[in-house]
Amino acid sequence: MSRGEYLLRRLGFGLFVLLGVLLVTFVVSRVVPGDPARLYLGPRASPEALAQVRERLGLDDPLPKQFVKYVASTLQGDLGYSFRTKRPIIEDLKVRLPATMELVILSTGLALLVGVPVGVLGASRRGKGFDQVSRILTIAGVSIPAFWWALLLQLVFFLWLGLLPLGGRVSQDIQLHHPIQMITGFYLIDAAVTGNWIAWRDAALHILLPACVLATYPLSLAVRMTRASMVEVLSEVYVTAARAQGLSEREILFRLALKNAIVPTLTIMGLVFAYSITGAVLVEIVFTWPGMGSYMTDAILNKDIYVLFAVTLVVTVIYIFVNLLVDLVQAALDPRIRIGRGGEA
Amino acid sequence: MVSTRLGRRRFAGVLGWRPEPGSSLWYLQRDRIAMISLGVLILMVLLAIFAPWLTPYPDQGRGTPNVAEKLKPPSLAHPFGTDPLGRDVWARVLFGARTALIAGITIQVVSTIGGTVLGAIAGYFGGWLDEAIMRVTDIFLAFPPLLLAMTVASVLEPSLGNSILAITLVWWPWYARLARGQVISVRERDYVKAARGIGVNDATIIVRHILPNIMSPVLVQATLDLGAAILTVSALSFVGLGVPPPTADWGAMVNEGRIYIQNGRWWVATFPGLALFVTIMAFNLLGDGIQLATSPKARGVS
Amino acid sequence: MDAGTCTSAVPLLEVDDLRVVFPTPRGMVKAVWGVSFQIQKGHMYGIVGESGCGKTATGRAILRLIPPPGKIVGGRILFRGENLMEKSEEEMRRVRGRSISMIFQDPAAALNPLFTIGQQITAIMKRHKVAHGEALRQRAEQLFEELGLPHSRDLLECYPHQLSGGMQQRVMIAMALCVESDLLIADEPTSCLDVTIQSQILDLLVRLQKQRGLAIMLITHDLGVVAETCERVAVFYLGRIVEQGAVSEVFRHPRHPYTQGLLAALPDPQRWGSPLKMIPGSVPTPLEAIPGCAFAPRCEFATDTCGNVEPQLVSVGDDHLAACFLYAADPGKGRGRA
Numbered sequence: 001m002s003r004g005e006y007l008l009r010r011l012g013f014g015l016f017v018l019l020g021v022l023l024v025t026f027v028v029s030r031v032v033p034g035d036p037a038r039l040y041l042g043p044r045a046s047p048e049a050l051a052q053v054r055e056r057l058g059l060d061d062p063l064p065k066q067f068v069k070y071v072a073s074t075l076q077g078d079l080g081y082s083f084r085t086k087r088p089i090i091e092d093l094k095v096r097l098p099a100t101m102e103l104v105i106l107s108t109g110l111a112l113l114v115g116v117p118v119g120v121l122g123a124s125r126r127g128k129g130f131d132q133v134s135r136i137l138t139i140a141g142v143s144i145p146a147f148w149w150a151l152l153l154q155l156v157f158f159l160w161l162g163l164l165p166l167g168g169r170v171s172q173d174i175q176l177h178h179p180i181q182m183i184t185g186f187y188l189i190d191a192a193v194t195g196n197w198i199a200w201r202d203a204a205l206h207i208l209l210p211a212c213v214l215a216t217y218p219l220s221l222a223v224r225m226t227r228a229s230m231v232e233v234l235s236e237v238y239v240t241a242a243r244a245q246g247l248s249e250r251e252i253l254f255r256l257a258l259k260n261a262i263v264p265t266l267t268i269m270g271l272v273f274a275y276s277i278t279g280a281v282l283v284e285i286v287f288t289w290p291g292m293g294s295y296m297t298d299a300i301l302n303k304d305i306y307v308l309f310a311v312t313l314v315v316t317v318i319y320i321f322v323n324l325l326v327d328l329v330q331a332a333l334d335p336r337i338r339i340g341r342g343g344e345a
Numbered sequence: 346m347v348s349t350r351l352g353r354r355r356f357a358g359v360l361g362w363r364p365e366p367g368s369s370l371w372y373l374q375r376d377r378i379a380m381i382s383l384g385v386l387i388l389m390v391l392l393a394i395f396a397p398w399l400t401p402y403p404d405q406g407r408g409t410p411n412v413a414e415k416l417k418p419p420s421l422a423h424p425f426g427t428d429p430l431g432r433d434v435w436a437r438v439l440f441g442a443r444t445a446l447i448a449g450i451t452i453q454v455v456s457t458i459g460g461t462v463l464g465a466i467a468g469y470f471g472g473w474l475d476e477a478i479m480r481v482t483d484i485f486l487a488f489p490p491l492l493l494a495m496t497v498a499s500v501l502e503p504s505l506g507n508s509i510l511a512i513t514l515v516w517w518p519w520y521a522r523l524a525r526g527q528v529i530s531v532r533e534r535d536y537v538k539a540a541r542g543i544g545v546n547d548a549t550i551i552v553r554h555i556l557p558n559i560m561s562p563v564l565v566q567a568t569l570d571l572g573a574a575i576l577t578v579s580a581l582s583f584v585g586l587g588v589p590p591p592t593a594d595w596g597a598m599v600n601e602g603r604i605y606i607q608n609g610r611w612w613v614a615t616f617p618g619l620a621l622f623v624t625i626m627a628f629n630l631l632g633d634g635i636q637l638a639t640s641p642k643a644r645g646v647s
Numbered sequence: 648m649d650a651g652t653c654t655s656a657v658p659l660l661e662v663d664d665l666r667v668v669f670p671t672p673r674g675m676v677k678a679v680w681g682v683s684f685q686i687q688k689g690h691m692y693g694i695v696g697e698s699g700c701g702k703t704a705t706g707r708a709i710l711r712l713i714p715p716p717g718k719i720v721g722g723r724i725l726f727r728g729e730n731l732m733e734k735s736e737e738e739m740r741r742v743r744g745r746s747i748s749m750i751f752q753d754p755a756a757a758l759n760p761l762f763t764i765g766q767q768i769t770a771i772m773k774r775h776k777v778a779h780g781e782a783l784r785q786r787a788e789q790l791f792e793e794l795g796l797p798h799s800r801d802l803l804e805c806y807p808h809q810l811s812g813g814m815q816q817r818v819m820i821a822m823a824l825c826v827e828s829d830l831l832i833a834d835e836p837t838s839c840l841d842v843t844i845q846s847q848i849l850d851l852l853v854r855l856q857k858q859r860g861l862a863i864m865l866i867t868h869d870l871g872v873v874a875e876t877c878e879r880v881a882v883f884y885l886g887r888i889v890e891q892g893a894v895s896e897v898f899r900h901p902r903h904p905y906t907q908g909l910l911a912a913l914p915d916p917q918r919w920g921s922p923l924k925m926i927p928g929s930v931p932t933p934l935e936a937i938p939g940c941a942f943a944p945r946c947e948f949a950t951d952t953c954g955n956v957e958p959q960l961v962s963v964g965d966d967h968l969a970a971c972f973l974y975a976a977d978p979g980k981g982r983g984r985a
Contacts, residue, residue, distance in 0.1 A: 016483075017483055025496075135633070139629045145576060147580070155611055159611075240714070243743065245744035246743035247770065251774075275489075281495070286603065308496045308499050319487065334760075366673050
């Protein structure tokens with residue numbers, strides 16, 4: 001299988017999954033609940049409003065027709081209206097998505113930058129003190145509920161030590177006197193680009209705790225996965241061969257074996273991302289972070305159900321895209337994937 | 346060193362159980378961390394079962410408010426303090442253990458069985474059945490799990506049963522995929538071919554020859570995931586999609602106590618969260634120990 | 648005949664009373680137990696035995712590459728008179744690949760799948776500082792040509808999975824020789840290859856031995872290979888050497904019942920049609936503690952002594968040792984060693 005063919009196959013698979021995802025959200029939103037219109041408008045809707053919505057959503061049409069319409073409008077970016085904000089959901093998301101992505105990208109980056117080297121060291125010092133400690137700490141990391149961990153850190157760093165802010169993206173002060181000009185929606189980038197260093201410092205202090213809490217799970221996961229695949233690789237004959245050739249242990253670990261270990265580890269990149277972004281829902285609540293997570297929880301409280309579907313859909317599409325990207329990077333790293341064993345694992 | 350060895354021998358002796366050296370069980374019972382975790386979990390189960398007898402306020406554990414005593418810090422009468430409705434937090438934590446364990450174990454059992462059966466069918470028969478089951482699996486795996494569970498739960502009435510249902514829906518595909526892979530590797534073994542050759546029917550082959558041979562990796566994965574199941578249940582309750590009040594639930598309790606942290610009433614949220622953390626950690630440590638004990642490669646003995 | 652053992656010249660490699668153990672939950676496995684032999688410069692030395700007899704562990708022990716939890720618990724390994732056991736890990740790294748190199752049974756597993764052949768071979772040359780820059784490629788290509796690898800320029804850009812097994816093993820040999828080492832430990836270098844390729848690789852090794860004066864320690868289970876290529880041989884059984892000496896001697900007059908059994912089990916063209924002989928029983932697991940001679944339970948000549956006392960290697964001919972009481976006048980005193 002050539003590289004192009006492989007790429008096409010992965011793309012086709014991504015499209016298929018996307019369609020399937022749309023089908024699932026359609027079924028859950030239109031078929032599972034008794035009256036989707038009531039779901040759409042919330043509990044206190046008037047009969048006239050209900051009839052109007054039923055008309056507009058085409059709920060009296062046969063289901064297959066409804067599904068086609070649903071797919072068509074979704075692909076055009078029409079994710080429906082929010083019952084609470086009275087705005088198109090897509091407009092709300094344009095503001096909310098960058099806030100969440102800033103958090104997610106920062107914590108995913110942190111997780112990989114710290115997690116991979118720690119995993120490598122754990123594998124090379126297998127069974128020793130470092131490895132034992134990292135085993136316990138990483139299991140703690142995947143066990144600690146993010147929302148509780150966030151509260152504990154708030155308790156320590158805000159309430160007891162007074163070092164860090166309680167929540168939000170920037171202080172009100174800064175918003176008034178040094179507002180950040182919106183370019184990308186990522187405060188750290190926007191503030192840096194415009195040279196607004198006072199606001200940058202403030203934004204950095206605000207993002208520190210949420211990013212650390214959010215990084216905990218994926219970081220632990222990255223350590224464990226890297227360690228596991230590294231242990232596997234280190235038992236391969238080619239590692240013994242490299243030692244027999246007199247290569248230094250550092251070169252073997254970080255140049256040779258890591259490349260082999262990183263290919264399976266990359267698979268969890270997608271998973272890491274999924275955990276970050278869903279973890280963000282919980283962390284944003286605690287830190288009153290104005291992203292998709294708090295948008296979602298507001299929607300849950302207000303029974304603004306279609307917001308949930310929209311967020312789920314958008315996040316899932318990003319997730320599918322990340323997985324596709326991971327596949328491509330793996331194919332680039334491992335020459336055997338292009339030729340031999342293609343297809344989905 | 347001597348004392349731990351003695352302790353270990355006594356421990357094995359009490360149970361009247363002495364696994365053969367080198368077997369998986371032998372490795373597991375030598376893993377002190379896994380054994381401590383098992384102890385913690387047994388304790389948790391006992392606390393959940395005997396909850397009403399372990400507190401002077403079983404009614405408060407079930408949800409009856411006692412507003413006169415609200416938000417009292419930890420004391421001898423209330424070791425974990427009281428919540429905004431004046432209920433004893435220790436009693437609530439005890440009753441919360443019931444919710445967490447029932448939900449986690451139900452999700453895990455149903456998803457493991459359901460996923461394994463579907464995966465086994467797909468792997469054994471192959472062809473269009475395999476395609477159909479696995480493509481559905483792919484679609485469910487494409488969602489970030491917690492997110493889909495939240496969406497499904499929000500459409501349904503809030504109840505323990507429905508949050509279990511919502512999580513099970515996103516939980517089974519992992520086992521389907523795992524079981525299918527295992528079945529495919531077992532399917533081509535000689536004894537299965539031989540059974541098919543002499544005309545044993547498919548159901549018998551699956552039950553007699555295939556399932557017993559794929560059970561061990563599936564069960565290891567299931568124990569590994571039990572902690573994650575409880576974590577997901579608690580996350581759902583934390584955002585208000587779990588068990589409706591007044592039933593005690595650790596995730597919901599942390600949420601109730603969240604705003605009180607800011608003015609120093611840390612105990613309301615801290616203790617239920619700690620109970621969650623300890624339980625999930627114990628499940629994960631035990632699962633990790635089981636995984637280490639059952640895989641010769643991970644043990645490092647060639 | 649072999650002059651090495653008679654002269655006072657320091658042998659290239661001298662292994663003396665080597666002991667390697669692997670701890671397992673069920674007890675200590677003595678993978679190599681009291682093994683001694685010498686390899687002269689430019690010689691091909693055969694180590695022969697069934698799988699699990701400790702021959703691979705011996706090869707790896709020389710480079711101090713026993714995978715943990717296994718470890719070397721005794722003995723000396725003298726290379727050009729220097730004891731490798733006393734060297735630091737850093738000093739050992741300068742010995743590995745430079746003075747002593749190694750090739751493996753399965754070349755497909757011994758080559759890193761994610762790096763090109765060029766990247767892998769130049770990494771070794773850079774590490775041992777034998778060449779720099781463009782000279783690296785030239786040297787590699789030259790070596791490939793010498794080893795009979797076609798299209799050497801493209802070859803450097805290839806990934807291992809794009810080559811055939813025979814080519815992979817040639818590449819491994821090239822990687823072992825790119826620093827001009829004096830001793831090559833070849834661990835079953837042909838077992839994973841097709842029969843026709845096997846003889847090509849063996850011919851290549853013999854040629855390199857003759858042309859470059861390379862000493863080769865050939866680890867194999869194939870007596871035929873040893874007979875064709877080696878000057879001297881050691882026969883391993885359960886971590887011990889049961890017979891050793893010049894190939895001509897050992898193969899013409901095998902003394903130890905185990906060697907006799909092995910040779911009798913070889914197909915002989917002069918006896919086409921007659922059934923092959925077999926050694927009764929099977930190799931015990933290394934965990935079973937066997938008092939006395941390890942081969943005694945399978946030996947048709949075994950006596951009570953064999954079951955109680957461990958026999959030592961004694962001279963049984965010209966440049967020929969065997970560890971068997973059949974040749975020791977007095978079981979208690981049989982302690983000859985070359």
